[in-house]
Amino acid sequence: MKTIMFSPRNTGFIFNRFHTFTEHLLNHFKLFTQLKDLSHHFKPANLIYFDQNSYSKNELFKLYKSEHIDFISTIDTYITHHLDNHQKNLPDGLLDSSFLEMIARFHLVKEMLATRQVDYLFICTTEIYLIDLAREMNVKTIFLEHAPNFFPFTVFDDTKRHHLPFTAKFPDMILSENQLSTRHWHYQCNRLNQTHTKILETGLPLDNMVKLQHPFDSDRQSFTISIFNTWLDKSRPENLIENELNLILLFENLFRCLSDLLPIKPFRVLLKNHPKLDENAYQTHRFYHQLAKKYGIDDFEICNDLDATIHQTDLAITLGKSSLLTDLLYSKKPSIIYSLLSDSVISYFDDINNIFPIVSSANELHALIKKYLVSNEYDTHQKKLSDIQNQFQLNKRTLEEKCHQIIKYLT
Amino acid sequence: MESTSPIKSHRLSGNYKDTVAAILTLPDRERTPFLLDLAFVQFAYEKYEECLTFLLTYISRAQPKTLSKMGCFIASELSIIFPNSPPLNQIIDYYQCPVPIKKTPSIFKITDFRINILPILTYVFFGQCAQCDHTFEMNTNVTLLVDFNTPCPRCFCSNTLNSKIIQSFLSSSNIHHYKFNPTPLSQPLPPFIPELLFSYDDYLAPLLFTESPK
Numbered sequence: 217m218k219t220i221m222f223s224p225r226n227t228g229f230i231f232n233r234f235h236t237f238t239e240h241l242l243n244h245f246k247l248f249t250q251l252k253d254l255s256h257h258f259k260p261a262n263l264i265y266f267d268q269n270s271y272s273k274n275e276l277f278k279l280y281k282s283e284h285i286d287f288i289s290t291i292d293t294y295i296t297h298h299l300d301n302h303q304k305n306l307p308d309g310l311l312d313s314s315f316l317e318m319i320a321r322f323h324l325v326k327e328m329l330a331t332r333q334v335d336y337l338f339i340c341t342t343e344i345y346l347i348d349l350a351r352e353m354n355v356k357t358i359f360l361e362h363a364p365n366f367f368p369f370t371v372f373d374d375t376k377r378h379h380l381p382f383t384a385k386f387p388d389m390i391l392s393e394n395q396l397s398t399r400h401w402h403y404q405c406n407r408l409n410q411t412h413t414k415i416l417e418t419g420l421p422l423d424n425m426v427k428l429q430h431p432f433d434s435d436r437q438s439f440t441i442s443i444f445n446t447w448l449d450k451s452r453p454e455n456l457i458e459n460e461l462n463l464i465l466l467f468e469n470l471f472r473c474l475s476d477l478l479p480i481k482p483f484r485v486l487l488k489n490h491p492k493l494d495e496n497a498y499q500t501h502r503f504y505h506q507l508a509k510k511y512g513i514d515d516f517e518i519c520n521d522l523d524a525t526i527h528q529t530d531l532a533i534t535l536g537k538s539s540l541l542t543d544l545l546y547s548k549k550p551s552i553i554y555s556l557l558s559d560s561v562i563s564y565f566d567d568i569n570n571i572f573p574i575v576s577s578a579n580e581l582h583a584l585i586k587k588y589l590v591s592n593e594y595d596t597h598q599k600k601l602s603d604i605q606n607q608f609q610l611n612k613r614t615l616e617e618k619c620h621q622i623i624k625y626l627t
Numbered sequence: 628m629e630s631t632s633p634i635k636s637h638r639l640s641g642n643y644k645d646t647v648a649a650i651l652t653l654p655d656r657e658r659t660p661f662l663l664d665l666a667f668v669q670f671a672y673e674k675y676e677e678c679l680t681f682l683l684t685y686i687s688r689a690q691p692k693t694l695s696k697m698g699c700f701i702a703s704e705l706s707i708i709f710p711n712s713p714p715l716n717q718i719i720d721y722y723q724c725p726v727p728i729k730k731t732p733s734i735f736k737i738t739d740f741r742i743n744i745l746p747i748l749t750y751v752f753f754g755q756c757a758q759c760d761h762t763f764e765m766n767t768n769v770t771l772l773v774d775f776n777t778p779c780p781r782c783f784c785s786n787t788l789n790s791k792i793i794q795s796f797l798s799s800s801n802i803h804h805y806k807f808n809p810t811p812l813s814q815p816l817p818p819f820i821p822e823l824l825f826s827y828d829d830y831l832a833p834l835l836f837t838e839s840p841k
């Protein structure tokens with residue numbers, strides 16, 4: 217029986233995204249893990265626990281002395297480059313404690329791989345720092361994303377790379393969600409010369425993919441526009457303050473625009489926040505309720521359930537290239553991207569750009585939504601989505617089928 | 628009675644994360660006097676069930692002869708949310724807590740600002756209570772699109788922090804003079820470290836802003 221392992225990040229997703237997948241895996245593989253309580257949730261027969269020696273701070277610093285020096289100098293280069301003529305006094309111990317946290321994860325994986333022969337390591341797309349380590353230990357690495365995305369792949373196109381460049385590295389295998397993402401991964405592999413990587417179109421075995429929709433257009437009352445709200449990735453310096461302030465303005469414009477459209481044809485507005493924003497609902501929700509009140513949008517509601525929101529949606533507005541667009545496409549919901557970032561990347565493929573119109577100003581947004589309210593834009597857009605679905609055979613597999621495909625390939 | 632314990636001073640400064648952390652370092656039997664502080668923190672987070680639990684546990688364990696101003700504040704505010712709770716009504720009668728006065732919240736006067744990176748990215752706003760001038764902090768996580776009230780940790784008057792106030796503070800303060808150079812780094816970097824850093828989404832950029840503006 218072969219042995220598999222989840223990376224530190226993917227271990228964090230076992231319970232809320234890879235639960236079913238892990239259950240299936242445990243019927244065919246040994247799972248090597250540092251999580252002590254997995255046996256409460258899964259059949260214990262094939263679980264192998266790793267007992268980590270505890271390391272003191274000083275021991276870790278000693279073991280990774282040169283990495284520590286490199287780390288400090290990298291941060292120094294980064295700050296000096298991006299903040300000219302500015303004296304930086306970072307709070308005492310901040311860098312050391314961050315370094316320890318990071319290197320401890322690396323060390324954990326290193327120790328685990330040294331203890332036992334592992335065949336496959338599932339890593340998240342941000343964990344490419346584990347690829348060389350795994351290779352040295354003869355372990356095959358596999359990209360297992362925790363959310364599907366068929367837009368230009370953030371890892372390798374993101375502006376973060378401009379702030380801190382590194383050479384892209386691909387694992388031995390990539391699990392791809394569908395024909396569109398496979399096409400995308402192939403493009404990326406060729407572009408970055410990563411020809412050794414195998415792309416397996418097994419589907420992503422995620423618990424939280426949108427459920428296949430039962431047709432229930434029985435008593436639809438009014439047209440529903442849903443806003444799928446995101447949070448700004450704080451790895452970009454401009455997202456810390458500047459774009460947060462821009463986002464406040466963007467929401468003002470969005471609500472004003474919707475308010476202006478209401479006399480044309482009444483509709484209701486739903487808002488689905490990213491879960492990160494709902495963690496502090498008591499701080500965030502009133503912001504949106506107040507906006508709705510200010511602009512006289514009476515039929516406004518904040519929804520917590522993603523599936524329910526998608527099912528009730530006639531027209532979706534997202535604020536960026538969210539992985540939700542996959543769910544919206546699978547559910548054949550016409551979607552508009554109201555983009556905050558002017559430099560927002562578009563797909564390499566025109567057929568994708570064609571199904572997700574992007575607007576970046578309130579005027580454009582107004583004109584576009586109006587089409588959905590008064591002309592047959594809704595039907596036209598839905599037809600495009602159906603065509604893409606048929607052409608690329610999207611959303612055809614159940615979660616169980618995806619799990620079996622992956623297991624079949626790896627055994 | 629002003630106490631100088633670090634728990635009280637964390638709570639008075641509005642730093643509720645450290646308040647809770649400091650209480651958790653105590654052995655269980657020594658936590659009793661601070662159950663009221665925990666109730667206050669839960670109240671500030673608008674977690675009213677938890678707040679009530681801490682209040683009731685405090686009363687039953689400590690059996691105080693009188694209830695502090697903070698205790699009375701919590702009890703009377705909770706009675707608006709749980710009007711039919713017998714133990715709560717008993718407490719209010721027994722300790723003669725005043726009926727809460729409905730006042731519109733005052734605007735929090737922001738005076739300073741900081742970004743904390745660890746353990747999670749937090750925007751920390753320092754400012755003054757509009758009623759009593761007490762200085763304390765109000766925090767938001769992840770986003771500046773907020774609108775919420777929190778009681779002043781000293782006089783318990785409600786203070787509002789919202790995007791409008793944040794916007795006007797950040798647009799006028801020195802924070803925008805932190806111009807960062809958007810051109811990519813061209814210097815060679817040591818291997819491995821950039822990849823390692825890459826797995827920590829939220830880490831690097833906030834380093835540029837961890838210092839508070841002067």
Ligand SMILES: [Zn+2]
Pocket residue numbers: 756757758759760761779780781782783784
């Ligand atoms: Zn006050």
